[in-house]
Amino acid sequence: MSSLSYIDALPYYDKQLDDPSAKAAAQALIEAELRKTPQINDDDERLPRTIEVFPKSTELSALLDGYPSKPIRGIDTSKYQPPTIGEEPTLDELEKAEKQSRIGEGHMALRIENTSILSSHGPNAWLIRNYQLNSQLTELQSSLNNLKENVTDVNRSRRVFQEDTGKHLSKLESRWQDLIGSTVQLEMACKAMEGEVKPLRRKHESLKEEVESLEKQ
Template sequence: MSSSNIDALPYYDKQIDDPHFKAKAQALIEAEMRSTPKVEVDDPRLPPQTEIFSKSSGLRELLDNYNEHPIRGIDVSKYAPPQANPNESLDELKEIEKRGWIGEGHMALRNENVQILSTYGPNAWLVRNYQLSTQLTELQAAVTEMKERVTELNRARRVFQEDTGQHLSRLEGRWQDLVGATVQLEMACGAMEGEVEGLRIREERLQAEVKQLEG
């Protein structure tokens, strides 16, 4: 990790625990969020919307407004055999017979599909479940690995920031000591300058007295 441009050590700095600093940080975050442009729904950087059940309009209709309108049950009336009244005309009876044959053919096809499903469906279901289980295991392993990497990264960041914080604290303490020593040195220099000035004035006074005595 680079040690340049260090301006925040969240694992070491404790100023954020102060309500005053916390409020200031929150205000800065909110200001940054207000200045950040919002991403539109049609932004090209976003993935395209996926149309669910694009090949089945019936399933799409069932899912439309699902929260407001629960999914309806299967309408079994369309599978019921047509009923003929005694006073039906010949054309109407032919139409009823036609619908009956169509319904019978449809049910025969459904029975055939059920038999095929009973024969091959369980194996296909088991194979697909095995594939999904394998994919789930791989995804869980990937998630576990990613969590371990994140944990290791956070651990490394914590160690780095704590070491850096301690180093900065030592430098800050040394800086304070040097500043204190500099202030003391300046005070000592000022005192010595005062003493030197006093000695110079005394020297001048003594020289003046000597001249008076000689004169």
């Protein structure tokens, strides 16, 4: 049997829940059912696994650690700054300063190269990506509008069906009440007739006894 056979409520037609006491009773039943429903743990296998957005970039993962509850940690730019040495530096200090200078020089060269590439190809890439995003947005909006229309059609058809069904049920209920009233009236008439028949039967028995006594004389 289909599960629809067990549905006995017509939300678009029934007005019982307009009563605050009935609404409170229904809410109490819902809360009791929710308390009996088993809760799903965070590590349940049916839940999707946590996806690492940047699994191959440990530096970026560390930079975004705790986001958005924690502010993003700033990038340490001290290793790209020009080195500073004293008036009489040691050999280790000079080697460290040279290494830091090479790092800064390489960083600046890479930034210049990236800036050049960005200025050459960035505008076109940006326009192409915007075109792709606009196409995706148009498609998603069209899908959303179709879904909203489908939801509206379903709700409209449900409302029409429930209102027609509710009217039919109201007619059947009225007919049932009429039949119950007719049955009660018939039972009352039968009781009244039984009350009238009993004295007639007693009188009939009395007359019958008188006739038998007269016949014996």
